[in-house]
Amino acid sequence: MNLIYFTNTYPNEESWKLKFKEIREKHGVTCPRCGGTEHYWKWDQWQYECKNCKTRTTLRSGTIMHNSKLPFQYWFIAIHLLTSARKSFSAKEVQRQLGHKLYQPVWEMLYKLRSAMGSRDERYQLASQIDLHEGFFSSITAKEEKDKPLKRGWGSQRKTKVFAKSESRVVEGKTTKKGKPRRVGFIQMQVIENLEADTITPILEEKVSKDAVLDTDDFPSYVKLKSVINEYNPKVSPTEMVGEALPWIHLTINNAKKMLLNMYHDVNPAFLQNYLNEFCYKFNRRYYGEALFERLLTVSVSNKNSFRYNRG
Numbered sequence: 001m002n003l004i005y006f007t008n009t010y011p012n013e014e015s016w017k018l019k020f021k022e023i024r025e026k027h028g029v030t031c032p033r034c035g036g037t038e039h040y041w042k043w044d045q046w047q048y049e050c051k052n053c054k055t056r057t058t059l060r061s062g063t064i065m066h067n068s069k070l071p072f073q074y075w076f077i078a079i080h081l082l083t084s085a086r087k088s089f090s091a092k093e094v095q096r097q098l099g100h101k102l103y104q105p106v107w108e109m110l111y112k113l114r115s116a117m118g119s120r121d122e123r124y125q126l127a128s129q130i131d132l133h134e135g136f137f138s139s140i141t142a143k144e145e146k147d148k149p150l151k152r153g154w155g156s157q158r159k160t161k162v163f164a165k166s167e168s169r170v171v172e173g174k175t176t177k178k179g180k181p182r183r184v185g186f187i188q189m190q191v192i193e194n195l196e197a198d199t200i201t202p203i204l205e206e207k208v209s210k211d212a213v214l215d216t217d218d219f220p221s222y223v224k225l226k227s228v229i230n231e232y233n234p235k236v237s238p239t240e241m242v243g244e245a246l247p248w249i250h251l252t253i254n255n256a257k258k259m260l261l262n263m264y265h266d267v268n269p270a271f272l273q274n275y276l277n278e279f280c281y282k283f284n285r286r287y288y289g290e291a292l293f294e295r296l297l298t299v300s301v302s303n304k305n306s307f308r309y310n311r312g
């Protein structure tokens with residue numbers, strides 16, 4: 001959505017509240033006390049009243065704005081920023097754009113929005129042709145590791161491991177020199193502790209359809225995959241060739257790294273998943289255009305995410 005349309009459509013706090021109310025009612029309001037779904041709307045208080053037990057529910061209660069003191073305007077602007085640009089925004093930058101004096105509530109707002117994106121994408125199971133790859137993201141050294149000498153390569157404390165998957169389907173009716181072109185569908189990226197088979201296999205069991213065909217590089221942990229997947233094609237390639245053998249997933253990981261580099265030099269490993277949630281959510285909806293704003297708003301009315309994260 002462009003900025004002019006955004007500011008014309010949502011000029012004041014009442015317009016944001018009304019839009020939020022509309023989306024919330026489309027999704028359905030549930031009484032926190034009795035589970036009832038029939039409510040009266042009390043205009044004078046801006047609250048729902050359960051028809052069954054008379055319990056009152058505020059417009060924010062049970063949504064992503066639960067317990068948030070930030071105005072609706074902030075949430076709408078944050079949703080607009082996150083859905084209108086390919087790049088992302090650090091909490092520091094959003095804080096500056098909003099002119100808000102405190103950093104923490106702005107950081108929490110973005111954290112909750114990215115968590116909501118992640119929980120939406122968690123519902124999907126990949127199918128068809130799947131490419132698997134590991135990514136190593138630069139991250140700040142955890143406090144307890146700081147005094148130890150830095151290891152290099154995969155075991156490095158400065159690298160956080162990410163397990164990435166992308167699904168693709170053959171584009172019918174087209175053939176190029178390299179064979180039939182494929183179109184990428186959904187991607188998923190998950191921060192993992194290690195690349196052992198015992199870590200990776202359960203993720204695939206849960207997130208990948210049994211009849212999918214897997215392409216991976218020849219990583220030892222993938223050996224067990226035969227037990228969970230129908231067809232599995234390890235591609236033995238020298239390291240410098242990996243990009244060619246598994247082009248989509250390789251490119252996608254690089255784009256995710258670029259998005260993060262635009263915001264930070266190093267990411268705290270504890271929050272890397274949160275940023276990857278946003279990257280994958282936006283990638284998976286890259287053709288939605290202006291509809292993405294309303295999609296994220298819809299996700300927001302149904303994701304309470306009221307937890308607080310101690311930034312340490």
Ligand SMILES: [Zn+2]
Nearest residue numbers: 031034050053
């Ligand atoms: Zn009730």
